[in-house]
Amino acid sequence: MSRIFGAVRQNGYVVRDIHGAMKHWIEVMGVGPWYYMDRVKTDWFRHRGQDSAVEMSIALANSGDLQIELIQQRNDAPSLYKEFLDAGHEGLQHMSYWSHDYQSLYDKALGLGYRIGHEGQIGGDKGRFAYFDTQAHPGTIIEISDISGTKGPFFEKVRQAALSWDGTRPIREVGARS
Numbered sequence: 001m002s003r004i005f006g007a008v009r010q011n012g013y014v015v016r017d018i019h020g021a022m023k024h025w026i027e028v029m030g031v032g033p034w035y036y037m038d039r040v041k042t043d044w045f046r047h048r049g050q051d052s053a054v055e056m057s058i059a060l061a062n063s064g065d066l067q068i069e070l071i072q073q074r075n076d077a078p079s080l081y082k083e084f085l086d087a088g089h090e091g092l093q094h095m096s097y098w099s100h101d102y103q104s105l106y107d108k109a110l111g112l113g114y115r116i117g118h119e120g121q122i123g124g125d126k127g128r129f130a131y132f133d134t135q136a137h138p139g140t141i142i143e144i145s146d147i148s149g150t151k152g153p154f155f156e157k158v159r160q161a162a163l164s165w166d167g168t169r170p171i172r173e174v175g176a177r178s
Contacts, residue, residue, distance in 0.1 A: 002097065005105065005144065009155075010067040010096035012143065014052065014081045014089070018057050018072035022171055032170045034059045035158050039074070043127070045120035047078040052118070054079045059171075060155070060161035065111060067155060069096070073097065080117045080131050080141060092139035093129060098155070102128055102146035109144065117141065121152045 001007055015021040018036075025031045036059045036094075045054050055074040060067060071093075073081045084093050099105045109132060119130040126149025132142045147155060161172075 004108070005097035005142065006099075007097070008066070008095045010069050010090055010143075010145075012069040012071060012094040012096060013091055013095040014073070014084050016072065016085065016090055018059055021070045021072075022059050023039050025068065025070075026170045029063075031061050031063050031162070032117050032167070033161055033165050034061045034070075034171045035161075035174050036171050037174055043121040043124065045079075045118065046116075047080070047118040049116070050078065052077045052079060054081070054120075056081065058157050060143065062159045064162075064168075065159065067158065080133075084138070087138075089138045094139070094141035094143045096129075096143040096145055098145050098147045098152075100146075100148045100152070102126075102144065102148065105144050106130060109142075114142070125149075127151055128130045152173075 013021065022034045038057050040056050040058050046054050053092045054077040057074060059070040071081055073079060076082065081093065087117065114132040114134065116132040117131045121128045126146055129143060129145040134142045135142055145151065
């Protein structure tokens with residue numbers, strides 16, 4: 001539990017091959033089902049304060065209450081994902097904290113001196129997310145995500161599906177939302 005952000009709700013892995021990563025999590029780790037979005041459409045995305053046309057695929061599944069996110073960037077647009085891969089890393093890139101009061105948490109983090117690495121929005125004004133430039137070693141970036149909009153119910157659907165998953169339909173394609 002973070003005294004600043006609350007409980008970690010998601011571990012995000014940046015991968016070069018999202019289908020291979022899903023297969024690993026299904027067959028080796030026994031985690032699923034995966035909700036796969038081939039091309040996630042952001043309303044806007046900024047990397048270090050500059051607009052960026054990042055393209056990415058995302059897959060989500062849960063292990064208990066912890067959501068696992070797989071991200072494969074599909075272009076060379078500037079992002080913390082690209083920086084992570086360019087540094088020779090692959091795997092755990094961030095931990096995410098979720099909030100129904102995103103703006104308050106965002107302002108608190110900025111007030112404490114956190115700097116934005118990249119941020120964006122998916123699915124309207126209640127779909128914001130920010131990644132803070134906190135990497136001391138791979139996997140230590142902090143993300144905050146607004147779940148007061150459509151993401152909250154979708155994330156709960158992913159969690160519920162994992163509770164009773166019997167191994168069938170391990171990959172479920174969905175529309176573009178995070």
